[in-house]
Amino acid sequence: xxxxxxxxxxxxxxxxxxxxxxxxxxxxxxxxxxxxxxxxxxxxxxxxxxxxxxxxxxxxxxxxxxxxxxxxxxxxxxxxxxxxxxxxxxxxxxxxxxxxxxxxxxxxxxxxxxxxxxxxxxxxxxxxxxxxxxxxxxxxxxxxxxxxxxxxxxxxxxxxxxxxxxxxxxxxxxxxxxxxxxxxxxxxxxxxxxxxxxxxxxxxxxxxxxxxxxxxxxxxxxxxxxxxxxxxxxxxxxxxxxxxxxxxxxxxxxxxxxxxxxxxxxxxxxxxxxxxxxxxxxxxxxxxxxxxxxxxxxxxxxxxxxxxxxxxxxxxxxxxxxxxxxxxxxxxxxxxxxxxxxxxxxxxxxxxxxxxxxxxxxxxxxxxxxxxxxxxxxxxxxxxxxxxxxxxxxxxxxxxxxxxxxxxxxxxxxxxxxxxxxxxxxxxxxx
Numbered sequence: 255x256x257x258x259x260x261x262x263x264x265x266x267x268x269x270x271x272x273x274x275x276x277x278x279x280x281x282x283x284x285x286x287x288x289x290x291x292x293x294x295x296x297x298x299x300x301x302x303x304x305x306x307x308x309x310x311x312x313x314x315x316x317x318x319x320x321x322x323x324x325x326x327x328x329x330x331x332x333x334x335x336x337x338x339x340x341x342x343x344x345x346x347x348x349x350x351x352x353x354x355x356x357x358x359x360x361x362x363x364x365x366x367x368x369x370x371x372x373x374x375x376x377x378x379x380x381x382x383x384x385x386x387x388x389x390x391x392x393x394x395x396x397x398x399x400x401x402x403x404x405x406x407x408x409x410x411x412x413x414x415x416x417x418x419x420x421x422x423x424x425x426x427x428x429x430x431x432x433x434x435x436x437x438x439x440x441x442x443x444x445x446x447x448x449x450x451x452x453x454x455x456x457x458x459x460x461x462x463x464x465x466x467x468x469x470x471x472x473x474x475x476x477x478x479x480x481x482x483x484x485x486x487x488x489x490x491x492x493x494x495x496x497x498x499x500x501x502x503x504x505x506x507x508x509x510x511x512x513x514x515x516x517x518x519x520x521x522x523x524x525x526x527x528x529x530x531x532x533x534x535x536x537x538x539x540x541x542x543x544x545x546x547x548x549x550x551x552x553x554x555x556x557x558x559x560x561x562x563x564x565x566x567x568x569x570x571x572x573x574x575x576x577x578x579x580x581x582x583x584x585x586x587x588x589x590x591x592x593x594x595x596x597x598x599x600x601x602x603x604x605x606x607x608x609x610x611x612x613x614x615x616x617x618x619x620x621x622x623x624x625x626x627x628x629x630x631x632x633x634x635x636x637x638x639x640x641x642x643x644x645x646x647x648x649x650x651x652x653x654x655x656x657x658x659x660x661x662x663x664x665x666x667x668x669x670x671x672x673x674x675x676x677x678x679x680x681x682x683x684x685x
Contacts, residue, residue: 295321298380299372302355307373358382358393365397367586378402390416397586398651400658411660413650421665422647424672425535425625433621434646437478437508443620447613447641449634451511454478455502463499466509467491474527475507486558488512513640516633518605522592526552526559529632529642530570531652532610534618536625537668538675542618544572544611545664546653549604551581554594566592567652568599575607579656586655606637613639625672 296314299306306314313321362375382396391401392415399412413421433443438454453466456478467473468491476486485505489498502509512527519528532547547570552559559565566581566589581589581599591598604610614629628648632640653661 295376299376302359302375302379304372304375307371307376309373310376354383354387354393355379358396361393361397365585367588368402390414394651398655400586409660411662412654413660413662413665417662417665418647418650420673421626421669424669424676426646427623430621430623431646434624434627434644435479437476437480437643440641440644441508444617444641444644447617447639449638449640450513453509455499455509456506460499463502463509464495467495467498470509470511472512474510474512475502475505476510478506478508513632513642514635516605516635516637518602519633522551522595522597522599523554523556523559525554526556526565527632527642528552528559529630530604530610531567531648532614532629532631533648533653534614534627534629535665535668536618536622538671540619542615544614546661547572548652548656549577549599549602550652551592567656569653569656570604572611575604577602577604582656604633606633606639609637610639613641617641617644 294315294317295310296306299314310321358379359375362370362378368374378396382391382393382401385406386396386401386409387393389406389409391399391409391412395401395412395414399409399414401409433439438457441448441452451466451470453462455463455475458466471491473489473491474486475489477484480486485507489501489509491498501507515527522528528549528551530547530549533545534542535545536542548567549570550559550565550567552565556564564584566583568577568581569579570576571578577599579600581592583589590600610631610633614627614631617629618625618627624646626646626648628645630642630644632642634640650661
C-alpha cells in the first residue's frame with residue numbers, strides 16, 4: 255500500500271481526492287463486477303473527486319448497482335449479471351484505473367456541448383466505467399461519440415479503441431512502421447508524392463541549413479517524432495540563423511517549404527494548411543481502397559489544422575468526394591460554417607479527389623507489411639496530392655465524430671478475413 259501511495263502522489267493522480275478514502279475502498283473486502291470494484295454511491299464520489307449530490311445523500315452507503323442510476327439504460331440487467339467475489343489485483347492495475355478516472359474527469363471538464371453538474375458527472379462516469387469501457391470504448395470514445403446520448407444498440411457500428419487495436423494487429427507489423435513514425439523517413443519513402451523542398455535539421459550541417467533557410471525564409475518546422483501537431487509551426491529567417499538552427503537541432507525538427515494549397519481549401523482558412531485525413535486498407539485480395547476520409551480546417555492565426563490543436567473536422571463521402579457533414583471541434587461544438595471565414599462546409603466538393611485516391615492507393619502498397627494507414631494529404635494549388643504525413647496506427651476519433659455515424663461496416667469483413675489469416679499463420683509457426 256505504501257508503494258501504491260507513492261505512485262499516486264508521484265504521478266499526481268487523484269490529487270484533489272481523499273487518499274485515505276481510496277485506500278479504504280481498495281483494501282476492504284468488496285464486490286467486483288468484471289474485474290472492477292462495485293462501490294457505494296459515496297465511494298464512487300470519493301473515487302471521482304466530487305461531493306455526494308444531495309439527490310443521493312440518503313442512499314450514499316448503498317452500492318450503486320442497487321440504486322436507480324441505471325434505470326434509463328436499455329440493458330441494465332446485463333451490467334450486473336456477472337458479479338464475482340473479490341480478486342487480487344496488483345498495484346499497476348489500480349494505477350491504471352486511477353489514470354483512467356483522472357483522464358475521464360479532465361475530458362469531462364473540457365467539454366462545452368452540455369450543461370454540467372455533479373449528478374450528471376456521477377451518472378456518466380458509472381455508465382462509462384462499469385459498462386462502456388468493457389465494450390472497448392475508452393474515455394475519449396465516450397465523449398467523441400457522444401455515448402451519453404446513445405443506446406448500446408446504436409454503438410454496435412462504431413469503431414472504438416478496442417477495435418482499433420484489432421485492426422492494427424490484423425493489418426500492421428509493428429516492425430515495419432518506422433516510416434510512419436519518423437517524418438524524415440516518411441518523406442524519403444514516399445518522395446514520389448512530395449513536391450515541396452525539405453531538410454532534416456538533425457542531420458544537416460550549418461551550411462546546408464543556411465542554404466535551406468535562405469531559399470525558404472519562411473518555412474514549416476515540426477518535430478520528427480511529434481504527434482497531433484504539437485511543436486509544429488511556421489518559422490521565419492530574419493538574421494536569426496543561430497537561434498533557428500539551435501531550435502531545430504534541439505527539438506529534432508524536420509523543416510519544409512510552405513505548401514501553396516488549392517484555393518478551394520484555402521477559402522476556409524488561409525492561415526492554415528488545411529488537409530485531408532484519408533484511410534486506406536489493403537485487404538487479402540491486395541487491392542487497396544479508401545475506407546473513410548475527413549477534411550480538417552484550422553482556425554484563424556493557427557499554424558496547424560489538427561483536431562487536437564483547435565481545428566475543426568468534417569466528413570467526406572468517399573464515393574461522391576463531397577463534404578457531407580457540418581464540422582465539429584474537440585469540445586464538440588458544431589459549426590455549419592467555418593467559425594472564422596463563415597464558409598459553409600456541407601456540399602463542398604474536394605478539389606483533386608481523384609488524384610488523392612489514386613496516390614494513396616498506390617502508396618498503400620509501398621510497405622506491404624503495413625496494410626492500414628491514415629494519410630494526411632494537402633491539395634496543391636494545381637490540384638495534385640501532396641503527402642504531409644502517414645500514420646501507421648491511426649485513431650478513428652475524427653472519422654465518426656463529425657457525423658456521429660459508425661464506420662465499422664467499412665472494415666469488418668476485411669478485418670475478419672485478415673484476422674483469420676493471422677490465426678492460421680500463427681498455428682503454422684507453432685508447429
